[in-house]
Each structure stands twice: as C-alpha cells, then as structure tokens.
Amino acid sequence: MYGLVNKAVEELVVSNFGEEKWELIKEKAGVDVDVFISNEAYPDDMTYKLVGAASEVLGLPAETILVVFGEHWVLQTASKSYGPMMKSSGTSFRDFLVNLPNFHTRVAMIYPNLEPPRFQCTDVTENSLHLHYHSHRPGLTAFVTGLIQGLGKLYETPCSSKTIARKDEGADHDVFEVTWG
Numbered sequence: 001m002y003g004l005v006n007k008a009v010e011e012l013v014v015s016n017f018g019e020e021k022w023e024l025i026k027e028k029a030g031v032d033v034d035v036f037i038s039n040e041a042y043p044d045d046m047t048y049k050l051v052g053a054a055s056e057v058l059g060l061p062a063e064t065i066l067v068v069f070g071e072h073w074v075l076q077t078a079s080k081s082y083g084p085m086m087k088s089s090g091t092s093f094r095d096f097l098v099n100l101p102n103f104h105t106r107v108a109m110i111y112p113n114l115e116p117p118r119f120q121c122t123d124v125t126e127n128s129l130h131l132h133y134h135s136h137r138p139g140l141t142a143f144v145t146g147l148i149q150g151l152g153k154l155y156e157t158p159c160s161s162k163t164i165a166r167k168d169e170g171a172d173h174d175v176f177e178v179t180w181g
C-alpha cells in the first residue's frame, strides 16, 4: 500500500499515545523505516505487521484499532489532506456512499499504482442501503466499519452499520447494512 496509509497509522498512534509507543510498535513489527513517503509503495505485509504490533503494544484488539483507524482516515487524513476531493464526492452521507464506487478512480489519478477496494451500493432507500465491499486484501472489515462511522461524523449524520455478510465466514464478499436519519 502507498506510504500515506502507514503514515496515517503513525499519526494516529503518535497523536494518541506518543512517539515512544510508536517506536516500540515499529520495533516489534520489524519495520525499519524512519519516514514513510506518501507516494511510494510499501508491501501490504508492513501495514498488517504495524497494526498487529500496535495491538500488542497498546493492549487493544486489532479490530478496535482498525475501526479507530477508519474514523481517523476519514476525519483527519482524507478531510484535511484531500478536502476538495472529499467535498466533490457528495453533499450528504447518503450521496457520498452512493458515489463511493467511483471514488478511488479519482484517487488513482494521484496514485497510479493504486490497488483500490471495490464498492457497490444496492437496496438503496432514503435512509438505508447495502454497501458491498470487495477486496483481495483480507481482514479489513473492521476498517470499513470505521470508515462508515467516520463519514457519519463528517456529515453530522447519526448512522449505524451492521455486517450482514462476511468474506471471512465464507461469503463472496463483505456486505454492510447502513442506516441513518
């Protein structure tokens, strides 16, 4: 994954737990990188190891870290560094989710070797939809839960999401039932 992902993990840890904990996490993960370069590709394995080590060092389940990271990604990384791109992708929570399937096409203009997730919306009503999440990467269901929560906060729209199908339980892909309003 591009360096901006690892950079965001670093920012999340450092701002909440301090520099020392981050150094410990990197050491435990066997990651010997001083500065992550946003537009440089790093092995996915490095990101997984960082999350695993963060879970051990901070004493939090990896799922919790992924949920919090999803929120942080939307509210800090995306909103602050890519504000115009986020704004142009929808004026409401519902709009943003409906446009999400096209979102990473634009991200790929900045990061040409992106291997993005694929989203699809079905069963769309005024206050609910099913969000389908396809990826070749395992274990990121909780990250998507956090992303949805973050978007709810960004649009000041109280929302909830429930995983109604999971790839790690044998389904073809993850499906989230999202409701709001």
Ligand code: HEM
Residues within 6 Å of the ligand: 001, 002, 004, 005, 074, 078, 082, 085, 086, 100, 103, 104, 107, 111, 113, 114, 115, 116, 117, 134, 135, 136, 137, 140, 143, 144, 147, 148, 151
């Ligand atoms: C401007 C904002 C965003 C940028 C710059 C961005 C960029 C990226 C990058 C660089 C990756 C790593 C993949 C790679 O390097 O090949 C990624 C992965 C991912 N992004 Fe985004 N993204 C943004 C917003 C979002 C939003 C709003 C969502 C969903 C609500 C989202 C969902 C995901 C997911 C689930 C992954 C994990 C990869 C996978 O599942 O295979 N992203 N994104």
